[in-house]
Ligand SMILES: Nc1ncnc2c1ncn2[C@@H]1O[C@H](COP(=O)(O)OP(=O)(O)OP(=O)(O)O)[C@@H](O)[C@H]1O
């Protein structure tokens with residue numbers, strides 16, 4: 360027999376009470392872990408989105424939802440191809456790569472696929488107007504030095520954007536996202552029939568962790584034909600020189616293309632970043648709440664337990680346990696509650712995040728192990744604080760109550 | 766020298782309306798090896814006297830010394846130590862810990878003096894055997910009869926080899942046959958192990974087991 364065994368046996372003796380004492384702290388920890396886990400993954404998703412977009416300015420149809428750009432709904436609005444020419448013919452400074460895209464969600468063999476038509480960089484560059492304006496990358500790079508703070512402000516690195524540029528793409532070729540390649544079991548040089556037309560798989564793209572993994576890229580002209588949307592595109596992605604953006608490139612573009620929505624990616628992700636910020640604040644508020652509610656509920660539980668155990672505490676004092684022993688019994692019990700509450704809260708919160716994350720925030724969510732330790736520490740600290748007063752009062756129980764209460 | 770020396774001991778309970786003299790100027794000496802029986806009407810202060818001697822109730826005035834240890838002015842820690850090492854308690858209501866088996870209940874006082882688990886177990890088994898409970902050691906209190914529970918309580922009181930056992934109506938909840946057995950056990954403990962016993966009882970027969978009898982009335986010794 361020792362104090363640990365005594366505490367353990369008592370806990371086992373009154374299991375059902377244990378559960379009610381733990382509810383508040385378990386739920387509290389679960390909510391915080393859930394919110395934080397989803398938020399962290401949402402932040403990672405934002406970063407990945409930025410990383411993989413390949414452009415920092417988006418030209419979208421007026422009234423198009425930003426989400427349309429990602430989800431590519433069947434009836435999402437479009438803009439005419441001619442807008443590309445307009446940008447090219449204008450003598451705007453600071454437009455580097457520019458890529459018109461047409462995106463639609465389609466089905467291949469019953470599997471959902473995002474089909475995106477792209478114009479290979481070589482074809483745009485080969486347009487006479489592009490060349491006469493002399494807007495070649497090198498000159499732009501000189502003015503877009505990454506050391507300039509403006510570049511950092513928008514959060515992208517030129518090299519990363521560069522690698523996204525697809526130089527050549529044959530009219531009968533397509534590029535396949537890594538996830539789609541798995542679901543449709545495709546590899547390089549396979550044949551695939553999209554909307555009745557046969558394409559050759561030129562390449563399987565490396566995994567990016569974004570919606571691009573579910574995409575098939577094909578030549579813009581071919582996609583327009585397939586979807587019967589000749590001369591229409593869903594968006595123009597532009598890689599603008601960052602200094603140019605701060606010098607008013609967006610406004611210049613708006614002047615040329617009045618009936619479009621022109622936005623930078625930092626604006627797009629701003630809402631998501633804002634939501635994440637709100638979630639972080641929310642979980643902080645929850646933390647404060649569970650410190651109070653969880654602490655009080657544990658304290659209340661311990662106090663009820665002390666009252667129920669008056670006789671037993673009296674007995675222990677009678678056979679020679681000092682007050683400190685009673686304190687230790689109750690604090691040990693509080694620690695066990697805290698550990699148990701922290702573990703249960705973490706598991707519950709993580710399960711909720713993993714299952715709800717994809718539905719609520721459209722992102723994949725994985726357990727975050729460091730939160731296990733945070734949950735444990737927070738729950739234990741709350742339990743100890745909550746049980747200090749009841750433990751102190753228990754030390755004051757006069758043992759003679761033992762004899763008069765038969 | 767006497768084991769317990771009690772001088773002018775008083776305990777006064779004050780409430781709004783009246784003051785109760787639970788113990789009123791009691792002086793008494795108990796020698797080592799005595800078997801003192803305490804009788805008196807209900808409310809006369811018998812329990813209060815035992816608890817005060819055990820250091821569980823602070824007296825209002827007077828002195829109590831156990832050998833050279835002054836109980837009335839000792840700290841909580843010292844008093845806990847005194848009870849743990851020198852005192853065994855047996856109560857009318859048994860006061861066993863409900864979620865511990867007979868064996869575990871008897872082991873608790875040893876765990877308070879930090880003895881090793883294996884030693885705790887062998888000692889506890891031996892004492893339980895002595896009170897005739899060797900075949901019930903893994904039973905919880907609720908699985909034991911009243912007489913068996915009281916014997917577990919006696920085993921627990923004996924486990925630390927106390928100098929003195931305070932027993933508050935140990936046979937109050939038992940039928941006459943069982944009472945006789947328990948009283949015999951006390952008598953054996955007293956004569957074989959030279960453990961001093963102070964036993965409160967209502968029954969005149971039980972009172973005859975002692976070599977000294979004191980009687981309380983309204984907190985006074987008569
Ligand atoms: N905590 C207390 N507060 C106020 N009065 C008390 C308290 N404890 C005991 N008393 C009073 O002190 C007196 C002595 O009580 P005590 O329990 O010692 O009597 P007793 O002789 O053991 O009685 P019984 O034979 O019924 O057990 C009683 O009048 C009782 O009401």
Ligand SMILES: [Mg+2]
Pocket residue numbers: 811812813933
């Ligand atoms: Mg009494």
